Amino acid sequence: MPVYRDEGVVLRTHKLGEADRIVTLLTKTHGKVRAVAKGVRRTSSKFGARLEPFMVADIQFYQGRSLDTIQQAETIASYGADIVDDYARFTAANVMVETADKVTELESSSQQYLLLIGALRSLSRQEHPTELTLDSYLLRALSMAGWAPSFDACAKCGADGPHESFIVQLGGMVCTQCAPPGSAHIVPQVVLLLDALVRGEWDVAEAVPVEYWSKASALVSAYTQWHLERTLRSLEHVAR
Template sequence: MPLYRDECVVLRTHKLGEADRIVTMLSRQHGKIRAVAKGVRRTASKFGSRLEPFMVVDAQFYEGRSLDIVTQAESLGAYGAQIVADYGAYTAASAMVETADRLSEADAGLQQYLLLVGALRSLSRGEHHSSATLDSYLLRAMSIAGWAPSFSDCAVTGEPGPHSAFVVQLGGVVADRAAPPARRGSTRRPSACSVRCSPATG
């Protein structure tokens, strides 16, 4: 079986048998990787806590038919402990890795990997409020994946804006005729996380 090596962010893990885990990772060069980490749940495991969510590792794999096998993992970014210690950072990081997992189903490139690593690093250091880091990550990740945010088109009808009404329950900015009567003419500005997104064109 051929060997390969890559830098990866651990997205999630699942128990397998008594001592193994299936680890889902977003890698720098190989996209999303699902691999078995054998014996990782044992106290004497050589991987220790390196293959936990939010960790960045330099890993070596055996290529398998359905699942690869992790043979080595060296820590590059130990962000897990700092993130888990803060509830806001933990919930933001959980949303980030789930988004990365979903967006990388079909295709994952270097930009998605670098964006996620940077966002997790920022969360672990507390550089910005966790909700601001999450909003920024989501907008950029969706843009890289081909979904452009719209701050002016109606979230219900797609009618070009600008529009003055903003209704969270309807998806963001809406035309006056699509807004409930109480919200018509509202001038409240949308937040970055509540805008309607549509496929990018051009």
Template sequence: MPTYRDEVVVLRTHKLGEADRIVTMLGRRHGKIRAVAKGVRRTSSRLGARLEPFMVADVQFYAGRSLDIVQQASSLGTYGSEIAADYDRYTAASAMVETADRLGDADASVSHYLLLVGGLRALSQGAHASRSILDSYLLRAMALSGWAPGLEECARCGAPGPHRSFVAQSGGMVCPDCAPAGSARVDPDTTGHLRALLQGDWDSVDAAATRTSAAASGLVAAYAQWHLERGIRSLAHVETNR
């Protein structure tokens, strides 16, 4: 069977036998990849540090029947140590790679790969608040998968906004006629913050009040988890914006 190469982000690893690991990766060209990395748990292995979660690497694979096999790997982005050293960065990165893992089953693309790499790089550099980077990643990843939240017109009937109710099940902001009883009421600042997160307007995101960013984070989490149909376990450990 043929060999192939790809640039990958390591999403997660599992132990296999005494010295091997199964590594789940998101590839730039091949989408989600699961491969065996032989001997990486030995102290003498050169591959082990390059195939840890949050690392970006150029990897050569041997295509197997059920699982591929890692033959070579060279580092492209060593973000793991900076992320793991900070709790907020680590929990945000964990939620990001968990989301990428879920989306990679059907929706992986070059854009998904580049979005994840950019997010992990920003986390490792401490470029913005960790929760803001996560929220922006979640909204933009949902948008790439065809689930961009409606923030202007009503997400159900298309009535022009602005509107004040957010309903994850309906796709975003909804008008009074479409809003079910008990819908979350959203102030204009929070709606604007959601828009800035989706557009990557970091000047506006960084300038937002703590209460605004925290309210937006709750809406983003509800929206992402609704569309992924299962909870993002790592979100339970993520701190709200401070």
């Protein structure tokens, strides 16, 4: 069908010509969509503000040969206003949408869409500490894409834990026999935090002392970029 509707979250936008934009969205049922929003940079535009990053909208598309065209957009959720007012939340949200953009390049799913929407909503409402919200999203997005880290068993041989070394390239915690020489040991509090974040167990995660959060974040950042096989530019601006 040349015309279709879907709900989607705006990942990024690019200027096109004098008044148009190319909008990249992650939609609920059509995966990632790149579409032209004509005239949205004009002050008279009826729906330009509804197509800013982090916004969720019900959109009518016209299917084109290379790019679709956005014909209508109705706001479903406006997370952008609350997020952009706070630098930490803004940079975290940018990492989320960049990760969603990369992790859905080859294959998308409604679960990835719902996970991103939930993370942005939680971020905008400040339901949990910003850094934990970001790390939880990254771990869960990677898990949905087939790169779930192992915390209970050795990621290489499967031996039951607990183990002391987290090896990004091997997929998580590894036993002493599988750990490369000179591997750094990870304290149990960091492992507990990472496991709670991937499971969404917020009471457990927030009970871990703050001094361990940055250590966990460093591992999450390395793990994410290793499996995406590229550097996330937005991560450079996140205070860790």
